[in-house]
Amino acid sequence: MNILIITGGSKGIGKALAEKYASQNYKVYSLARSITDLQNITQISVDLSIIEQLEKTFLRLFDEINNNKISSISLINNAGRLGKISNLENITTKDIFKSIQLNTTTPLILASLFIKLTKRLHVKKQIINISSGAAIKPYAGWSIYCTSKAALDMMTKNIAEEQKEVKNGVLSFGIRPGVVDTEMQNQIRNTKETDFKNLQRFIDLKDKNELFSSEFVANTIYKLDREEKLINGETVDLRDFV
Numbered sequence: 001m002n003i004l005i006i007t008g009g010s011k012g013i014g015k016a017l018a019e020k021y022a023s024q025n026y027k028v029y030s031l032a033r034s035i036t037d038l039q040n041i042t043q044i045s046v047d048l049s050i051i052e053q054l055e056k057t058f059l060r061l062f063d064e065i066n067n068n069k070i071s072s073i074s075l076i077n078n079a080g081r082l083g084k085i086s087n088l089e090n091i092t093t094k095d096i097f098k099s100i101q102l103n104t105t106t107p108l109i110l111a112s113l114f115i116k117l118t119k120r121l122h123v124k125k126q127i128i129n130i131s132s133g134a135a136i137k138p139y140a141g142w143s144i145y146c147t148s149k150a151a152l153d154m155m156t157k158n159i160a161e162e163q164k165e166v167k168n169g170v171l172s173f174g175i176r177p178g179v180v181d182t183e184m185q186n187q188i189r190n191t192k193e194t195d196f197k198n199l200q201r202f203i204d205l206k207d208k209n210e211l212f213s214s215e216f217v218a219n220t221i222y223k224l225d226r227e228e229k230l231i232n233g234e235t236v237d238l239r240d241f242v
């Protein structure tokens with residue numbers, strides 16, 4: 001059985017990915033706070049920004065996964081948050097902590113556990129990290145988000161560097177999905193221009209119907225994955241493949 005564990009499978013890009021892989025006969029497990037209307041997907045309710053819940057939930061999930069005959073196993077680190085959009089001095093300590101935890105620390109912890117817990121498995125093993133153009137381009141008002149995604153890209157590189165030395169190691173990929181029509185974009189468009197000087201660009205993209213749909217992004221990621229077009233250690237931009 002092909003297994004996919006995805007964070008943030010309850011809505012947006014994560015939901016579309018969970019549904020796409022489930023439609024291709026993957027056994028899909030989604031970790032998110034809310035439980036939504038998803039068919040053939042095991043949903044686990046967990047706040048991934050609360051460190052105490054993380055390890056216990058993941059270990060319990062692996063107990064269940066280990067009952068299957070596994071032919072491949074993937075982890076998609078997708079859950080993410082922008083936090084409050086404004087210049088750094090206007091962001092609270094709590095908000096900074098929460099965004100770095102969800103966007104960077106949680107993927108590091110889950111990747112660490114994933115590598116450890118799949119060591120005995122001699123099947124295809126991979127981690128796909130959902131990054132952002134914000135990892136390589138600064139946006140005033142997004143300092144935490146940009147920083148967290150840049151760190152995620154380095155994690156993608158580092159895991160590949162470590163695992164290529166390991167027999168049957170874990171592959172590590174990153175993807176920038178482009179600008180996608182999800183709640184995250186809603187949040188961006190609802191920001192005050194005084195907090196986000198690029199606001200108009202994102203309003204225009206929506207007005208001109210230039211946002212990708214989550215389904216399009218999920219189909220493209222699945223295709224790249226299936227055709228083995230992703231490059232170990234690298235973060236690719238989906239727009240280069242469409």
Ligand SMILES: NC(=O)c1ccc[n+]([C@@H]2O[C@H](COP(=O)([O-])OP(=O)(O)OC[C@H]3O[C@@H](n4cnc5c(N)ncnc54)[C@H](OP(=O)(O)O)[C@@H]3O)[C@@H](O)[C@H]2O)c1
Pocket residue numbers: 007008009010011012013014015031032033034035046047048049050077078079080081102130131132133176177178179180181182183184185
């Ligand atoms: N949309 C874009 O234009 C865009 C562009 C570049 C990169 N991305 C990246 O793509 C990924 C998905 O974004 P999206 O646009 O689909 O966002 P979204 O619609 O806001 O969905 C975010 C997902 O993350 C989950 N999540 C958020 N906080 C969580 C927490 N504390 N614990 C567990 N799950 C949590 C949410 O589930 P619950 O609310 O149920 O917990 C939801 O499933 C993110 O990493 C984002 O940075 C998006």
